[in-house]
Amino acid sequence: MTELSPTIRELIDSCQKAKGNAYCPYSNFRVGSAVLTESGHIFYGSNVENASYGLTICAERCALSSAICQGHRKFKAIAVCTDLEEFKAPCGACRQFIIEFGIDLDYYMVNNSGEFKKMDFAPLVPLPFAPESLQQSQNKV
Numbered sequence: 001m002t003e004l005s006p007t008i009r010e011l012i013d014s015c016q017k018a019k020g021n022a023y024c025p026y027s028n029f030r031v032g033s034a035v036l037t038e039s040g041h042i043f044y045g046s047n048v049e050n051a052s053y054g055l056t057i058c059a060e061r062c063a064l065s066s067a068i069c070q071g072h073r074k075f076k077a078i079a080v081c082t083d084l085e086e087f088k089a090p091c092g093a094c095r096q097f098i099i100e101f102g103i104d105l106d107y108y109m110v111n112n113s114g115e116f117k118k119m120d121f122a123p124l125v126p127l128p129f130a131p132e133s134l135q136q137s138q139n140k141v
C-alpha cells in the first residue's frame with residue numbers, strides 16, 4: 001500500500017463508482033476505471049459488453065475515451081478496480097490504447113475492498129508501439 005492523497009482517493013472512489021455501472025451480463029466481471037488528467041480532472045468508465053462479444057469495451061478504454069472526447073489528452077494516473085480481492089493488471093488492448101497518450105503514468109490497481117497497489121505504467125509495456133514508432137517508417141516511404 002502507498003500513501004493516499006485526496007486526489008488519488010477521489011480517483012479510486014471514482015473508479016469504484018464507475019464499476020457500479022458496469023454492463024457485463026456475459027462475463028459478470030465488473031470493472032471500473034478512472035483517469036486523472038494533468039489539469040486535475042477525473043473521468044471514469046466501466047466495461048460495456050455486447051451480445052456480439054468481441055465488441056466489448058474495457059473500463060480503461062471507456063474512461064480514457066470519455067476524457068479524450070471532452071478535450072483532455074494528458075494524463076497523470078489511471079485507476080482500475082474489479083470485484084476481486086486480487087489486484088488485476090490491464091488487458092493488452094488497454095495497454096496499447098493507453099500508451100497512445102503517454103506511457104509515464106501512475107497505475108493504480110484497486111481491489112474489491114478499496115485497497116490499492118500503485119505501479120509505473122511503463123513496465124507493463126516493455127517494447128511499446130506508440131505514435132513515435134511511426135516516425136521512421138514515414139521517413140522511409
Ligand SMILES: O=c1ccn([C@H]2C[C@H](O)[C@@H](CO)O2)c(=O)[nH]1
Nearest residue numbers: 027029031047056058059090091
Ligand atoms: O483490462 C480489462 C480486462 C477486462 N475487462 C473487462 C472486459 C470484459 O467485459 C470483462 C471480462 O474480460 O472484463 C476490462 O474492463 N478491463
Ligand SMILES: [Zn+2]
Nearest residue numbers: 058091093094
Ligand atoms: Zn482492456
